[in-house]
Amino acid sequence: MANPMTALAAEQEGGASASSVPLWMCIPFAGLLLCIAILPLVKAEWWEEHQPHAVALWSILFIIPFAMRYSAGTALETVLECLVNDYLTFIILLFGLFCVAGNITMSGDLAGSPRVNVGLLALGTLLSSWIGTTGASMLMIRPVVKMNAWRKKKRHIIIFFIFLVSNIGGCLTPIGDPPLLMGFMRGVPFFWSLHLAPILFFNMLVLLTIFYFIDKRAYRQDIASGLKPDISKPGTEVKLRGAHNLIFLVMIVAAVILSGTLPSMPQFQDAAGKVLGIHLFGEVELSYPAIIEIVIILVAAFLSFKTTKVEIRRENHFTWGAIQEVAVLFIGIFITMQPALMILKANGANLGISEPFEMFWATGLLSSFLDNTPTYLVFLTTAGALGFTEGMVTTLGTVPIKMLMAISCGAVFMGANTYIGNAPNFMVKSIADENGVRMPSFFGYLLWSFGILVPVFALDMLLFFL
Template sequence: MKKCIAYFVSLLAVLALNPLTVFAAEETAAKPIPVWLCIPFAGLLFCIAVLPLVKAEWWESHQALAVAGWSLLFILPFGFLFGVGAALETVLECLVNDYLTFIVLLFGLFCVAGNITMEGDLAGSPRVNIILLTIGTLLSSWIGTTGASMLMVRPVIKMNAWRRNRSHILVFFIFLVSNIGGCLTPIGDPPLLMGFSRGVPFFWSLHLFPIMLFNMVVLLFIFYWIDRKRYCRDMARGRKPDISKPGTKIQIRGLHNLIFLVMIVAAVVLSGILPDQPMFQDAEGNVRGIHIFGEVVLSFPAIIEILIILLAAFLSFRTTAPVIRKKNHFTWGAIKEVGTLFIGIFITMQPALAILKGMGADLGITEPYQMFWTTGVLSSFLDNTPTYLVFLTTAGASGFTDGLATTLGVVPIKVLTAISCGAVFMGANTYIGNAPNFMVKAIADENGIHMPSFFRYIGWSLMVLVPVFVLDTLIFFR
């Protein structure tokens, strides 16, 4: 523990004493990127956290305006400092190669999962909720955290519709299904897919199962006692589920949509495999694609992924009766909100990512516990995929001779484990740490569940998740 405290003190000192500019991304031709260019990112996060509390109606109607405003407050000064061409290239690179595939994947999973409904006499009780969370957590590694979240969130909401105290169920749902459960395969979470494309074996992540199991058991134990107390409180107030024979009838409709879910998973796997195939590379080894502007290229593997996902969503809607979506209370509100907010997050976080990339090798981070916490804390507020790549690259370039050979260099198993767990697990620390978090919140809000505010949710993380991560550090990453 003393090592952890000393490490954080030294890290804060480095950040505090760091000059107001750092040398980072290659697109700026080694010009310094001012730290103040991160203000629009911080401003947008502030709006997401505070405006729903103080100006809820305005925020609901003007999210796009706020996103556009903060995005321009980054783009215009950046264009002034580095030129219009560099600004346009930076924004297009972000939108074409990051946001486009991100939002198409979310859209496809949102559509397909929305066409599957579960009905029956199963009432939300602590025991039933434990079973649902366990199933969702185990599914996350095989159909992705987003896929499992979209598939399981509506059944969980339906079965607990009779309860008054239920927001905590969705909080633990985000902890487990939307994040921690995705650590066992590259399909589970995008950071691991990036590791796979850089030489980490596909099934290597199964080594993380003991860590995932430990976290799952501890969190489910905590959840059970919280849920049991609130369940008893609801029962004491006379609330009872409207069922005749509890737990005897379960019917799943739209089950054929699992075929389209498999299509989407296959598309994600192909996006990690195809770029390494010779037919998709030019003579210099660059991935072939459609040239957009400057160095921005929409790669053919990305196009294939997008087309397969959109085809799956189209076929899902064409082959599923509208009554199923009606039973799911399906609307476009959640995907619209996530699409709007995350386009601003992706654009405005570019300076922060560039600074992180420039500083990564200078932080002196080599120990597993350092990698776990640094990758994790930054992944809580930044995109966990580039954060994972920054520290994987840092580890590969650190001159280790014993460990797993990747295209970035040799990375010790314990260090790779720490980076992977930090990126995947700590995405649960905030609503913006991982896209499914916000999707689950939006769907819960639509269904009348009063979810915790941005800061109250972080309070849940500090009280529940952080102590578990401290245990992870002491047991697995010392």
């Protein structure tokens, strides 16, 4: 994530500038999203088998017209930049967290009741800012699924898990979500994000209250239908097996922090201030900080498997299906969304957005469908160029505190609006599906998010950003 903007930075002979990319080149991105949304409903078995073919098709439908319009070299450079500096670190981080969290299991006498579930969601939400939304999601999703395995009505539990643990909870530190890490790399102090604590706790209070009453009703219906939790005795004993893997989780978090701090150190820069790395093609380089991050994460995953008994993974029903599905779908998403990111970068400053509440909704709604990290950077850059003289001084300019809060919350919070809005969303869905939880479709999830989250975000706007 050290270089998330894959749009071409400068216009060059035979190349493409962000301002010259036509809107119709976004069609492959829209087509892939429609496949993800519709095909599981109408051709589920076909889609499960042919996901790689659909991804390859839509990717080619972007790459070939792009190469014909500009040049084969420009197309290759654009795709390589995307894959090397965006997708590679993205999927390695997910892979590492998936492996380490899969080697930790929680067992005991806790059963999925409304109070227990509220406690688990609150714990996961608070963890998200300190081990990342992906780390907290991978650590907590299996215990949540396991403790609610006896219940029939439980999809809402996973939906609120995605809302809170996989997204909203990551707003307090740069570790929590990649957009905030990018802000830290551009001069925003590490602990500045703690300013967002009142907004986080307000959202937690509102969403957990809504969740409690929904879960209470579903819980009573499950009990009335004769379902009972499978526990040997009442109590609150909880056992954590594979706890030594928390060390490897800390290693991964440290790797993410290093990826955000090493590029600014003189040892990793040349005389012009450019981050050093391995040259691959054109302007594409794999930076040394990214290599260090990747190595640390892979070592952590390897040691986790070597030091953990296979029985723990069996108890977790660990399979590779979820990470495989995410890896396949998101390589297509990362490639085909390049024109949309280029257009957004070229036109972000011309949108006439100058108020905090406008930044909140613009950053958030675009982050729901595009990568929230480049979207955050576009609007942070836009805010820094508006000529403000008071506020947070960053390398991109001075940004008023309320506007910086709005951009940060929009990027972090509204990733919860869709399955593709943030990396762990689809991973959590896949793990839940594997464990027998019937998750809603892409459009079904939108009904939940727009029905519950959008009104909460409207309250955020009224209370914090006007």
